[in-house]
Amino acid sequence: MSATTVYGRSIQEQLRVAExxxxxxxxxxxxxxxxxxxPAALGSIRVVDIQWVASAVLxxxxxxxxxxxxxxxxxxxxxxxxxxxxxxxxxxAHIPASFTLITEGTEKELTLDVGDSIRVTFTGNSxxxxxxxxxxxxxxxHPIPLETAGDDIRHATFYR
Numbered sequence: 356m357s358a359t360t361v362y363g364r365s366i367q368e369q370l371r372v373a374e375x376x377x378x379x380x381x382x383x384x385x386x387x388x389x390x391x392x393x394p395a396a397l398g399s400i401r402v403v404d405i406q407w408v409a410s411a412v413l414x415x416x417x418x419x420x421x422x423x424x425x426x427x428x429x430x431x432x433x434x435x436x437x438x439x440x441x442x443x444x445x446x447x448a449h450i451p452a453s454f455t456l457i458t459e460g461t462e463k464e465l466t467l468d469v470g471d472s473i474r475v476t477f478t479g480n481s482x483x484x485x486x487x488x489x490x491x492x493x494x495x496x497h498p499i500p501l502e503t504a505g506d507d508i509r510h511a512t513f514y515r
Contacts, residue, residue: 369497369498370403370495370496370497371495371496371497371498372493372494372495372496373390373391373473373493373494373496374390374491374492374493374494375388375389375390375474375475375491375492375494376388376489376490376491376492377477377489377490377491378489379487379488379489379490380413380420380477380479380484380487380488380490381477381478381479382479382481382482382483382484382487383418383479383480383481383482384478384479385476385477385478385479386476386477387474387475387476387477388474388475388477389472389473389474389475390424390473390474390475390492390494391472391473391494391496392470392471392472392473393467393468393469393470393471393472394469395469397469397498398469398498398499399466399467399468399469399498399499400466400467400496400497400498400499401465401466401467401496401497401498401499402426402437402456402465402466402467402473402494402495402496403465403495403496403497404453404456404494404495405424405437405438405453405454405456405492405493405494405495406451406452406453406454406492406493406495407422407443407446407451407452407454407490407491407492407493408449408450408451408452408490408491408493409443409446409448409449409488409489409490409491410448410449410488410489410490411448411486411487411488412445412446412447412448412486413443413444413445413446413484413486413487413488413490414444414445414484414485414486415444415479415481415483415484415485415486416485417481417482417483418479418480418481418484419442419444419478419479419480419481420442420443420444420477420478420479420484421440421441421442421443421476421477421478421479421480422438422440422441422443422454422475422476422477422478422490422492423436423438423439423440423441423475423476423478424436424437424438424454424473424474424475424476424492424494425437425473425474425475425476426464426467426471426472426473427471427472427473427474428464428467428468428471429468429469429470429471429472430468430470430471435457435462435464436457437456437457437464437465437473438454438455438456438457439457440478441454441455443490448488451493466499467496473494475492477490
């Protein structure tokens with residue numbers, strides 16, 4: 356199987372997006388939003404990119420505007436951090452920017468199974484934000500083919 360196809364189709368055809376969005380970054384508090392849950396009908400998924408975009412150049416002179424993205428691994432009852440407390444001040448308004456994803460270990464943290472979820476935390480730690488705006492965090496993913504070794508498939512899936 357080529358890493359550029361899913362179910363015999365290109366990644367562009369299979370790519371999906373989930374979103375967590377706020378009309379304004381929280382002031383001196385944390386907002387938690389769920390971007391995605393993995394239902395049984397979909398099967399396992401693979402996260403390929405996580406981006407953020409804001410309606411303004413965000414600025415907080417006396418604090419930070421932190422975003423974290425966590426995947427809840429239902430099978431082990433624990434969280435995997437996909438993006439860890441990144442300050443999203445600056446950037447360019449209306450232009451998406453990719454977060455640096457974690458370095459994946461043997462646990463394959465970017466592969467999510469049925470019952471897993473992805474949540475985004477937005478933490479503002481000052482009493483006043485100088486320039487605030489709407490913020491979206493976008494999770495790009497695709498389904499993982501349901502394949503097992505057999506007559507037609509002679510290898511383990513690329514994502515496991």
